[in-house]
Amino acid sequence: MRQAVMHAPGDVRVEQRDKPSIIKPTDAVIRVSAACVCGSDLWPYRGIEQLDGPAPMGHEYVGVVEEVGSEVREITPGQFVVGSFFTSDNTCEICRAGYQSRCPNFAPIVSETGGAQAEFLRVPWADGTLVATPGLPDADLIPSLLAASDVLGTGWFGAVAAEAGPGRTVAVVGDGAVGLLAVLAARQLGAERIIAMSRHADRQKLALEFGATDIVTERGDDGVAKIKDLTGGYGAHSVVEAVGTQESMMQAIRSTRPGGHVGYVGVAHGVTLPGMELFLSGVHLHGGPAPVRRFLPELIDLILKREIDPGKVFDLELGLDEAAEGYRAMDERRAIKALLRP
Amino acid sequence: MRQAVMHAPGDVRVEQRDKPSIIKPTDAVIRVSAACVCGSDLWPYRGIEQLDGPAPMGHEYVGVVEEVGSEVREITPGQFVVGSFFTSDNTCEICRAGYQSRCPNFAPIVSETGGAQAEFLRVPWADGTLVATPGLPDADLIPSLLAASDVLGTGWFGAVAAEAGPGRTVAVVGDGAVGLLAVLAARQLGAERIIAMSRHADRQKLALEFGATDIVTERGDDGVAKIKDLTGGYGAHSVVEAVGTQESMMQAIRSTRPGGHVGYVGVAHGVTLPGMELFLSGVHLHGGPAPVRRFLPELIDLILKREIDPGKVFDLELGLDEAAEGYRAMDERRAIKALLRP
Numbered sequence: 073m074r075q076a077v078m079h080a081p082g083d084v085r086v087e088q089r090d091k092p093s094i095i096k097p098t099d100a101v102i103r104v105s106a107a108c109v110c111g112s113d114l115w116p117y118r119g120i121e122q123l124d125g126p127a128p129m130g131h132e133y134v135g136v137v138e139e140v141g142s143e144v145r146e147i148t149p150g151q152f153v154v155g156s157f158f159t160s161d162n163t164c165e166i167c168r169a170g171y172q173s174r175c176p177n178f179a180p181i182v183s184e185t186g187g188a189q190a191e192f193l194r195v196p197w198a199d200g201t202l203v204a205t206p207g208l209p210d211a212d213l214i215p216s217l218l219a220a221s222d223v224l225g226t227g228w229f230g231a232v233a234a235e236a237g238p239g240r241t242v243a244v245v246g247d248g249a250v251g252l253l254a255v256l257a258a259r260q261l262g263a264e265r266i267i268a269m270s271r272h273a274d275r276q277k278l279a280l281e282f283g284a285t286d287i288v289t290e291r292g293d294d295g296v297a298k299i300k301d302l303t304g305g306y307g308a309h310s311v312v313e314a315v316g317t318q319e320s321m322m323q324a325i326r327s328t329r330p331g332g333h334v335g336y337v338g339v340a341h342g343v344t345l346p347g348m349e350l351f352l353s354g355v356h357l358h359g360g361p362a363p364v365r366r367f368l369p370e371l372i373d374l375i376l377k378r379e380i381d382p383g384k385v386f387d388l389e390l391g392l393d394e395a396a397e398g399y400r401a402m403d404e405r406r407a408i409k410a411l412l413r414p
Numbered sequence: 415m416r417q418a419v420m421h422a423p424g425d426v427r428v429e430q431r432d433k434p435s436i437i438k439p440t441d442a443v444i445r446v447s448a449a450c451v452c453g454s455d456l457w458p459y460r461g462i463e464q465l466d467g468p469a470p471m472g473h474e475y476v477g478v479v480e481e482v483g484s485e486v487r488e489i490t491p492g493q494f495v496v497g498s499f500f501t502s503d504n505t506c507e508i509c510r511a512g513y514q515s516r517c518p519n520f521a522p523i524v525s526e527t528g529g530a531q532a533e534f535l536r537v538p539w540a541d542g543t544l545v546a547t548p549g550l551p552d553a554d555l556i557p558s559l560l561a562a563s564d565v566l567g568t569g570w571f572g573a574v575a576a577e578a579g580p581g582r583t584v585a586v587v588g589d590g591a592v593g594l595l596a597v598l599a600a601r602q603l604g605a606e607r608i609i610a611m612s613r614h615a616d617r618q619k620l621a622l623e624f625g626a627t628d629i630v631t632e633r634g635d636d637g638v639a640k641i642k643d644l645t646g647g648y649g650a651h652s653v654v655e656a657v658g659t660q661e662s663m664m665q666a667i668r669s670t671r672p673g674g675h676v677g678y679v680g681v682a683h684g685v686t687l688p689g690m691e692l693f694l695s696g697v698h699l700h701g702g703p704a705p706v707r708r709f710l711p712e713l714i715d716l717i718l719k720r721e722i723d724p725g726k727v728f729d730l731e732l733g734l735d736e737a738a739e740g741y742r743a744m745d746e747r748r749a750i751k752a753l754l755r756p
Binding site for chain 1: 507508511512513515516518646647648658660663671672673678681682683684685686687688689690692693694695696697698699700701702703
């Protein structure tokens with residue numbers, strides 16, 4: 073089968089690899105219907121994150137179940153499924169508390185399984201990791217269902233962690249797919265005012281479509297000052313951080329009022345938080361790898377009812393063979409997010 | 415009047431100063447009935463925090479109102495009052511959300527007003543900062559009411575920030591007065607299991623009196639391993655950090671299960687939090703200077719009904735003139751907390 077593999081920064085190739093098969097009785101193998109390139113894939117692509125040899129890529133996926141192991145009970149061959157980017161047993165205390173991404177049986181899809189930017193994918197802990205749709209979805213819903221497997225689930229978690237809700241002013245730091253979908257999530261969660269921080273016209277437009285009420289183009293200290301201006305000097309009640317740099321984390325913390333909530337979902341790179349400033353800020357801080365599995369049933373339902381259209385973040389669609397162009401387009405910010413069809 | 419003043423690390427003297435008077439119409443002046451030495455006073459005493467010249471000391475106090483400014487409505491002369499260590503107007507959005515310690519009109523009692531380790535104290539924003547008891551309290555309740563003004567309020571906030579409650583296992587890092595009172599708070603809030611981390615016999619004993627179910631003497635990585643052992647490998651649901659060092663913060667974060675809550679109330683000194691570890695921990699982090707004012711009415715009520723006895727943390731009682739000995743005894747860990755009578 074064909075699989076996208078990153079050999080070095082800037083060097084993504086589609087290669088022949090063995091089709092995966094069931095290894096453990098809790099595994100499933102799925103035929104991937106669609107996968108995509110993640111903002112987090114750009115960290116190694118840009119050489120910021122170290123590669124240890126050629127790496128199969130992709131951790132966002134939807135597909136049709138081909139085969140399941142002998143202990144898989146809920147997931148059956150022929151079902152259309154949406155996956156989570158980390159595996160989880162979904163039965164332990166941590167999973168039952170809604171933190172499936174930190175399940176003791178967690179593994180990142182890529183390193184454990186080979187990547188999802190491929191024709192087939194082995195998914196460990198299939199019952200705990202995959203959620204099946206009721207019947208085959210309409211083809212036009214596939215991008216939105218694919219978004220649920222990471223960027224929507226992650227943006228949603230960011231908004232939940234930031235306690236976005238009625239009466240709240242929510243600011244979103246980061247205008248990638250996750251930030252844009254945090255705007256959508258904040259809207260769905262009933263936030264009163266949603267401030268998208270973005271300096272790119274195409275992303276501002278999508279933020280407004282997803283429910284943003286204000287756009288702030290300033291960043292850093294100027295961005296913080298602007299958020300304070302817009303919130304009576306206090307700062308936002310809820311701020312979603314969807315970048316993962318030192319600057320974006322500090323921008324998020326400083327934009328939040330005392331007692332407010334920062335939901336941070338950008339994968340932290342080189343971030344260190346100053347203890348005394350955090351102490352004096354009085355904010356709540358919560359985040360990490362999103363427990364997408366917690367939200368999947370609800371998100372799939374909203375998508376199938378056509379109440380949300382998160383698939384709009386895909387502004388480039390390519391065949392799997394053109395994966396390298398998907399990376400290039402996102403790296404050069406010509407695309408917000410690239411969908412790949414195997 | 416007499417006032418305790420710190421001249422240099424290890425050098426506390428009681429001196430004559432002018433009696434304070436009303437400066438702003440929202441001020442009150444109180445005659446201090448009791449004050450005390452705070453663990454945070456030991457930072458400059460030990461030379462870890464810089465002193466800018468001689469500093470009047472003390473920010474924990476109870477007393478009788480002598481005089482009020484023309485705009486003070488709720489507080490009246492003759493009332494017995496319990497104070498908060500930061501002033502607050504208690505009417506702005508931040509105060510109404512329960513974060514009085516971050517009120518835009520906040521000021522630390524000491525730097526704004528002269529210290530509370532004195533015969534008299536001027537309290538700005540008297541209506542928003544002080545809470546009066548119904549009538550004069552019994553003399554034996556004064557230590558407990560004094561505790562409410564900082565260490566109890568701070569331990570309580572730590573336990574609330576850590577979401578201590580029914581069904582939860584709570585671990586407390588730090589066995590000073592704040593840590594011990596976080597144990598008391600966790601018990602009052604209904605926690606199922608309360609693990610006090612302490613290696614001092616007298617403090618362990620008080621922790622057990624306040625409701626601890628387990629004592630862990632290990633600290634650092636060994637302490638974390640012990641907490642995991644006691645919690646099925648997951649870590650505690652709730653951890654209160656009541657020290658403020660790098661080691662204690664990391665011990666608290668690492669002792670908390672994914673999705674659990676860290677409430678940190680130790681004043682951060684030289685702390686920097688590693689972003690990636692925090693990201694992967696999946697914990698909630700909340701803390702800062704405790705909004706004591708939020709909790710005072712409830713805490714005063716519990717004390718007057720004799721349902722809690724936080725005054726037990728005072729194991730040394732001295733006249734104000736002996737303030738220096740109070741500092742020495744706490745610095746040398748001969749006392750948990752020293753009460754001073756002017």
